[in-house]
Amino acid sequence: MSIEFDDKQARFAAADLCERAAKLLREEDEEGDTDVAEIIGNAHEMVSYAPTFVRDNYECGLANANVSKPDRDAAVVAISEGRHPPDSLPGRVVEAIKPAFAVYNAAPSAGSGEARGKLEALNNALRWIGVMR
């Protein structure tokens, strides 16, 4: 895959790695053995060195975060197209809350059914980032 990132895409990809590192740290507590320092190091190189190595470092960082090869490829394509990777934090939060917004906007005086759906969506988002388990 011959995709390279420009500066803005490199920052987005580095941000994605930082969020994955933070999520791993919050999930693992004291028992985890994922080398988060490696992921942060990959993010460091992405925003510090030649553009040639940016994409390689991003893929390497994703691999260090235990992301599968198909998901890594999808993430690289998404960043190169200016989108959040499908499994990234903002992407997932937006995805989780969007349906709730649609329901709420359609019926601002939401009854219990709409309210439940909205809360469920937020609940999913919060669970994903590790605030709730």
Add this chain to the structure above:
Amino acid sequence: MKWTQSRCDMATADGAERLAKRLRDGLPIGSAIAHLEHIRNNAHGRAPMAYALLLGSFNVGQLDVDVAVASIGAGKHPPDSLPGRLAEEWYLLRSAMGERARGSDDAIVNVFEWIGAKP
């Protein structure tokens, strides 16, 4: 003051989330990642100082820096951290929903704005 590794991990996670937000917002990050590495490694028990330096480099006020350092030391999320803010908005929303949904829309918009992903 010396932190355990779990405290260092909490501070690193908070720092990484703040760094990610700055990267997405196009703001300068300076030597933030070097600070993160120091927090994570906790060399010579310097994690609290490195964490305070990181927040300072992100223009967090001294009072908020002190509160954040004390929060991590007590095993809590800093009040202005991402999970902390989301949790706060969540409780606000849940409370508002119980009072005829008023205010819940604002609460969600605040979450989106804070993470830089407006609906």
